[in-house]
Amino acid sequence: MCGIVVAVARKNIVSVLLEGLRKLEYRGYDSAGVAVLNSDGLVRVRSAGRVADLTAETDKQHLAGDTGIAHTRWATHGAPCERNAHPHISNGLAVVHNGIIENHEALRAELMADGYVFTSDTDTEVIAHLVHRKFKQSGDLVAAVRAASARLTGAYAIGVIQQDNPHRAIVAREGSPLVLGLADDANYAASDTAALLQVTRRMVYLENGDIAELTPDSITITRQDGTPVTRGETESQLSADAVELGTYAHYMQKEIFEQPGAIINTLDMLGGAQTVQAGWFGSEAEVIFQNIDRILxxxxxxxYHAGLTARYWLESLAKIPVSVEVASEYRYRDSVPDPKTLVIAISQSGETADTLAALKHAQAQGMPHTLAICNVPESAIVRACPLRFLTHAGPEIGVASTKAFTTQLAALYVLTLVLAKVKGTISAEHLTSLVQDLRHLPAAITAVLAVEPQVKAWAQRFADKHHALFLGRGVHYPIALEGALKLKEITYIHAEAYAAGELKHGPLALVDKDMPVISVAPNDALLEKLKSNLQEVKARGGELFVLADANTGFQESDGVHVITVPDHAGSLSPIVHTIPLQLLSYHTALAKGTDVDKPRNLAKSVTVE
Known part of the structure; x- marks a missing residue:
């Protein structure tokens, strides 16, 4: 969840470290810190709050150094305050860490018995003292990091510097992402490529168990046992502009409006084709797809909401039974493995710890046919799967996901069409028609973005609310779930979503004049059923907000507010109806004055369990 940056050069690198942290602030923003080596030895500056607070403090102290590490924190162990902020120091040695050390309590007791004094409540401080103890024994910083990491249980990406080792930093990875950046006059490491685009596009992605030594002129990578290894260098296709706000007020706003382009990029393989190809998912995809009979x-x-939506598509068009599991629960219950199951792991970052662990559990259970749907090509989940589909959404910085969700849905719809074709459950004519619908999707999203002024007016009515209820039926029920999640994430309004038919089975008791009820109302086979459910709300004095397709018959009246979605998208309607719900959350957050891009208690990339 946290973000780290490491730099080793023969010039002042404080501005590089701070700019890197600014790009990583989506990963955590409870506190931040930096440590550098300079003529005074090891110098550390820490601050509670945002990277801007840390920057002000480093400016005040005129901090400079040519070797350094930096960290922005999402609190797990210990309150978000300066004493718990990284880097943590042990006798001239400093450490930054992303991840969780599960055996920190046992290590803490052992180190305290050895005379080490702890000044924080974090699990990370044990790493600093453990590396120092090993360094004191061997005098070799790489060997010390190697020996210390062998004692750690859990997930980590760490950076280490030591005052008697100028122009040198050691990094190690196990379970948390870490990428090296190569330049002519310096070398770098960070939790995310975005942090390094300011200085280089030459990247080396470390594997679990890698330990790397960085100097201004070289990188040396070894395994846990000391065996040297070589990792391939890649050139990042991202530009520095891709992670800048530009003319937008917030990243979330920018990313909502980037969705037509993100969908175009995700569906680039369609070109002028009238059909779909299994090969888009990998060279083995057609054979695997022919032989699977279930999907997990x-x-x-x-x-997860994208997966719930896809279940409707896959079962309707491809006629394959689908189970959708919350990844954090799946591996902790007894399940029945089936080797003819296609296991699909969905993750924006490709580093989501719960999803990665659930994927590995499924593979260990005897289900080898796995497919990653992801936005990051070099991520752990992509590397773990023989099949993959990249969503090409570009960097998503706002904590509340927008374009990652809609591009995941587009990818899952393509998968549905491919499986339907492979399984022979769809006619060529119907398939061609649905491919045309996919091509029209960016235009449909562009059209629905035009309802923003009406959504903004709705948002003013939500600003003083404490609760909200979202309703949907069929394939739009998961979209209601997603709408409720967005409102919770960035406005802190308690929101719940229900299948509309469940109203009379309990939730209707919550409905009164102070409980706004938002409904997704597409012009589909369940429309009349939905209208009956909404009448139940109106009869109890509830205030209705209806996102309706044209020709659905909804009329504005006292207590009923209607926005008409301008372009009906057929079976792709869930994607289109998502957009106004994203805008509603965004503008309600603005009306309430909450931090849109950095909501309290949350971080973007959940790399810890």
Whole structure:
């Protein structure tokens, strides 16, 4: 959840470290800190709050150094305050860490018995003292990091510097992402490529168990046992502009409006084709797809809602039974493995710890046919799966996911069409028609973005609310779930979503004049059923907000507010109806004055369990 940056150069690198942290702030923003080596030795500056607070403090102290590490924190162990902020120091040695050390309590007791004094409540401080103890024994910083990491249980990406080792930093990875950045006059490491685009596009992605030594002129990578290894260098296709706000007020706003382009990029393989190809998912995809008879989807949060939506498509068009599991629960219950199951792992970052662990559990259970749907090509989940589909959404910085969700849905719809074709459950004419619908999707999203002024007016009515209820039926029920999640994430309004038919089975008791009820109302086979459910709300004095397709017959009246979605998208309607719900959350957050991009207690990339 946290973000780390490491730099080793023969010039002042404080501005690089701070800019890297600014790009990583989506990963955590409870506190931040930096430590550098300079003529005064090891110098550390820490601050509670945002990277901007840390920057002000480093400016005040005129901090400079040519070797350094930096960290932005999402609190797990210990309150978000300066004493718990990284880097943590032990006798001239400093450490930054992303992840969780599960055996920290036992290590803490052992180190305290050895005379080490702890000044924080974090699990990370044990790493600093453990590396120092090993360094004191061997005098070799790489060997010390190697020996210390062998004692750690859990997930980590760490960076280490030591005052008697100028122009040198050691990094190690196990379970948390870490990428090296190569430049002519310096070398770098960070939790995310975005942090390093300011200085280089040459990247080396470390594997679990890798330990790397960085100097201004070289990188040396070894395994846990000391065996040297070589990792391939890649050139990042991201530009520095891709992670800048530009003319937008917030990243979430920018990313909502980037969705037509993100869908175009995700569907680039369609070109002028009238059909779909299994090969888009990998060279083995057609054979695997022919031989699977079930699908298991593993995901968390917004990605889980994408999986729930896809279940309707897959069962309707491809006629394959689908189970959708919350990844954090799946591996902790007794399940029945089936080797003819296609396991789909969905993750924006590809590093989501719960999803990765659930994927590995499924593989260990004897289900080898796995497919990653992801936005990051070099991520752990992509590397773990023989089949993959990249969503090409570009960097998503806002904590509340928007374009990652809609591109995941587009990818899952393509998968549905491919499986329907392979399984022979769809006619060529029907398939061609649905491919045309996919091509029209970016235009449909562009059209629905035009309802923003009406959604903004709705948001003013939500600003003083404490609760909200979202309703949907059929394939739009998961979209209601996603709408409720967005409102919770960035406005802190308690929101719940229900299948509309469940109202009379309990939730109707909550409905009164102070409980706004938002309904997704597409012009589909369940429309009349939905209208009956909404009448139940109106009869109890509830205030209705209806996102309706044209020709659905909804009329504005006292207590009933209607926005008409301008373009009906057929079976792709869930994607289109998502957009106004994203805008509603965004504008309600603005009206309430909450921090849109950095909501309290949350971080973007959940790399810890």
């Amino acid at each position: 989807i593993l995901a968390c949060g917004t990605s």
